Amino acid sequence: MSAEQFKLRMRRYDPESGQAPYWDEHTVELEGHRSVLEAILQARDRFDGSIGIRCSCRQAICGSCGVRINGEPALACNTHLDAARRGAREGAIEIEPMGNMPVIKDLIVDMDAVHWTKVRRVTPWLINKLPVPEREYLVDHDSMVDVTQTMACIQCGACVSDCLAMEADPGFIGPAALAKAYRFVGDPRDDRHRERLNDLAQDPQGIFDCTHCFRCVQACPKDVDPMGQIMRLRRIATSDYGIVDRNNGRRHEAAFTTLVRDYGLNHES
């Protein structure tokens, strides 16, 4: 395979300049199956060392290089150039910082102010079931494989970037942090399932604030399925623990269910 030319159109922002964000274009030469990250790094190495992007592993495991490519959230390192060009407008691959988080510089956003603050909200550590055994907890293989799906979240922020509910309500705990919450609720070694579920159900910006738009499912580069995890939290909260909250979201959902059950149709009005 031979190298081809790819045009990159990058959203740049220099907080020290006093200027608004602007578009910056570079043409790089790489094979089509190489990544958008490699293209950005080539532009940085050859043309402009001041291009700001967090990156490290180049293999979709460190979660540093979340950006928007042609408007869609993605990891720059596992997006192929030829695929990105197919989705490009006017032949230029557009690269922007992620959404829903303040931009610090160029493609670098303030993840701590949004993403990590929300993660900290869900008591993100195991609260051990007692007594702690001398050796390992004896648990099902399947339960560990199940929570490993959410453990596989690399905290890249792609789902946060694209969350419509968070766009409307910045206080929404959001897909990444709630997927993290499932990692404990689904873990048989955790002692606070009920308390965790109660907390996340009662919080008006908790599990019932999600609007099922599927954007996080599409955005996730690791198949964590954040919305699916939120739905599981709802199911476990309501069916297994009988938690009744006073949120509109829950009432809304109950009304839909009743309508469909009794009339076979959903009257949106």
Next chain:
Amino acid sequence: MPAHDVLIIGAGLAGQRAALAAARAGASVAIMSKVHPVRSHSVAAAGGINAAISVDDDWRSHAYDTVKGSDYLGDQDAIEIMCSEAPAEVMHLEHMGVTFHRNDNGELDLRAFGGASMKRTAYVADITGQALLHVLYEQLMKHHETVERLEEWFTLSLLTDGDGCCCGVVARDVRSGRVEPFMAKNVILACGGAGQVYKPTTNGLIVTGDGIALAYRAGAPLMDMEMVQYHPTCLVETGILITEGARGEGAHLLNANGERFLEKSAPNKMELASRDVVSRAEQIEINEGRGVGPGGLGIYLDVTVVPRKRTLEALREIVNLGRDFAGVDITREPITIRPGQHYIMGGVKTDVEGRTPIEGLYAAGEVACVSVHGGNRLGANSLLDTLIFGRRAGEHAAARAAAVAMPQIDARPALRREAEEIERIIARPREGRRVSEIKEELGEVMNRHVAVFRDEQGLQTAAETVARLKEEAARAWIDDRGTVFNQDVLGALELGFMLDCAEATVAAAIERKESRGAQYRTDYPARDDEQWLKHIDISLNGDGPQVSYSPVTITQWQPEERKY
């Protein structure tokens, strides 16, 4: 000025484990990292962590395998500590919440790994490093009141007092560009290896030898720096790692004739011989024209012999890597791989408590050399090394903090020196070469001459090139003139660290005139215990490396011929 009992540089597994241990022992702790902790390169460790936890296993068997894997260069007292403490450490991690995969009885499942005489590798699919790192970070969030996190702070230099004791660091806040001193009774370096010295490498872009160079510049000796591990299964183009877990699950290595060529060099262990042995066998096939793929530069890794369901469950990450980075469905066709730089066994010389010869300075993890890996590290022993010696360093540093007073030094001269150095780099005229060009050339020369096979001539070429690149780096220019997230200027500083590491590696490789572990000299193809069963220590003398030796500790296993 911030002042802590224990200041940890680096927030991968070794650093986070050290922080938790020191805080638990009652010390005031801060952990500083140039990236957010979960971006640390420990995250990429895939296969698992070794511990003799099976009822029919014994830590002595694990220790013997490690000694043999090290080609008898590992210090056996340190290896005994690591292997005997491994089971309790793995249980501790399980209790913290690591989602280790289970067997039918609900106990930790164990998988086979290279160089191991039985199954003793606990794992979380093939994202073990990520699972461990994220769980430790959960614990850091939990213990936020006792462990201060300094995320995205870049360490520029170590502070030492009049007696030569380490008493803190000078660091730059990546976000604001502010340069500040941090005082500490103890500093623990836990900032990883130096893989970026090579191109390609499995290591992330942040793995630039910062801690090794910081210690070297402060006068600490480096040990076993010639021992650079090439992992047998890396993607040809990018160097991305395919976990040894694949071979642990039963995958084969095939040459262009479809032969399992390990029959020739490791008839018993086959694909699960130690990494140095497998990488050499692959390189011989490639050099002798039996390679596959473009230019015959690769070898087939055939995962299709593993049941598909098992692959999808236990090797989920490399299914993705094959698809996204090589366009291959590994459950249906072989994937082309080759040996690639992966790990450095060498590092800052420490004792079993993580102490370097500099009072108040500790090191743990890949940055350090205890030495438990000697000439060749076994797969799934690196995670163990980070956790055992991270913990020991944290505990020891906390105990030392209780016995000494907070150092009092005037940090202003060091602060001014570092700030001025950054200003000088930013102000360099656009003559000579870019930082990125020098980095590129360094990676290529190291990968050509200081790789799986080495000889005097190639090593001398590497030494001359590194010396020239050092001169060029002192004048290399950058673009970014700003302060906020000026990654360009940090890249220039990292290049300086990398060149120091390269210099030490090349000097040690020239010095060791035998073949042992990862060091294979085609001009000295035999292991020579009489002359070379000893560590090579490299210290900075004036401007260049100075060689000395230290003995290998042997407790119960006398050197013998190594066969797999």
